[in-house]
Amino acid sequence: MAKMSSPAETERCIESLTAVFWRYAGKDSNSSTLSKTEFLTFMNTELAAFTKNQKDLGILDHRMKKLDVNSDVQLEFQEFLNLTGSLGVACHESFSRSRKYTRGALGAGLHTNPLSFQLPSHHHLLMDHTYPEPSRDSR
Amino acid sequence: MAKMSSPAETERCIESLTAVFWRYAGKDSNSSTLSKTEFLTFMNTELAAFTKNQKDLGILDHRMKKLDVNSDVQLEFQEFLNLTGSLGVACHESFSRSRKYTRGALGAGLHTNPLSFQLPSHHHLLMDHTYPEPSRDSR
Numbered sequence: 001m002a003k004m005s006s007p008a009e010t011e012r013c014i015e016s017l018t019a020v021f022w023r024y025a026g027k028d029s030n031s032s033t034l035s036k037t038e039f040l041t042f043m044n045t046e047l048a049a050f051t052k053n054q055k056d057l058g059i060l061d062h063r064m065k066k067l068d069v070n071s072d073v074q075l076e077f078q079e080f081l082n083l084t085g086s087l088g089v090a091c092h093e094s095f096s097r098s099r100k101y102t103r104g105a106l107g108a109g110l111h112t113n114p115l116s117f118q119l120p121s122h123h124h125l126l127m128d129h130t131y132p133e134p135s136r137d138s139r
Numbered sequence: 140m141a142k143m144s145s146p147a148e149t150e151r152c153i154e155s156l157t158a159v160f161w162r163y164a165g166k167d168s169n170s171s172t173l174s175k176t177e178f179l180t181f182m183n184t185e186l187a188a189f190t191k192n193q194k195d196l197g198i199l200d201h202r203m204k205k206l207d208v209n210s211d212v213q214l215e216f217q218e219f220l221n222l223t224g225s226l227g228v229a230c231h232e233s234f235s236r237s238r239k240y241t242r243g244a245l246g247a248g249l250h251t252n253p254l255s256f257q258l259p260s261h262h263h264l265l266m267d268h269t270y271p272e273p274s275r276d277s278r
Contacts, residue, residue: 007188008184008185008186008187009155009159009185010156010159010181010185010186010223011185011186011188013152013155013156013159013223014156014223014226014227014230015230016148016152017149017152017153017227018227018230018231018234020148020149020152021231022234032235042149045147046147046148046149046150047147047149047150048147049146049150077227077228077231078228081224081227081228084149084152084153084227085220085224087153088153088156088157088216088220088223089216089217089220091153091154091157092157092160092216095157095161096171
């Protein structure tokens with residue numbers, strides 16, 4: 001097998017986000033989706049900066065319902081992507097406002113706005129889009 | 140200012156993907172979007188594993204047109220997210236098929252399928268969704 005070169009940052013991040021999903025989704029018998037318990041563990045571990053100061057205990061329940069577009073009380077990978085995408089938009093807007101980027105600055109901007117991924121309405125397009133059920137037959 | 144704890148993997152990846160966009164978008168005078176030239180530089184640097192064996196030189200032109208949903212010959216951040224999202228889906232499917240994940244395995248799977256981000260039709264929902272123009276007025 002040919003030796004692989006080291007992946008670039010973008011490739012590495014995409015792979016990491018996918019791996020994170022599988023790591024948390026694999027905690028129960030349904031290893032390809034995030035249950036509500038797995039979602040809460042994910043949020044409180046991987047996005048603790050956004051959740052730790054949250055006083056409204058129902059906010060994560062509400063977020064899960066918004067992400068769960070097919071209402072099966074599980075998050076498929078495409079539904080999970082909507083969360084990461086909307087957080088990316090929040091990061092992007094944070095940087096757009098400051099117009100000065102240094103490593104960590106985006107995180108810092110978001111740290112001061114816990115759960116700032118509750119985005120303005122036009123970004124809810126990222127959240128509200130209905131993906132069809134994954135199916136081999138639909139390919 | 141309170142000392143920040145080290146960000147978790149998910150937060151770091153989201154921030155990195157945002158930073159990568161700004162790094163490439165900032166190469167010309169319009170620093171908030173990717174021009175065609177900037178997109179090609181991004182693809183050939185950050186996703187070289189997918190482009191290096193590509194014989195069809197028009198494929199990146201075609202991909203840019205598909206991503207550029209508002210046809211302004213620039214990629215806004217939301218349009219860029221559709222690319223990373225669809226690559227995430229490709230990673231996810233690669234892992235779903237193999238059912239054994241080790242670090243680098245997803246990359247390896249994709250390396251063998253250059254431009255495997257040309258996804259089956261139901262994933263084109265990720266590509267074909269029309270985002271409104273970013274506007275401060277629409278918030």
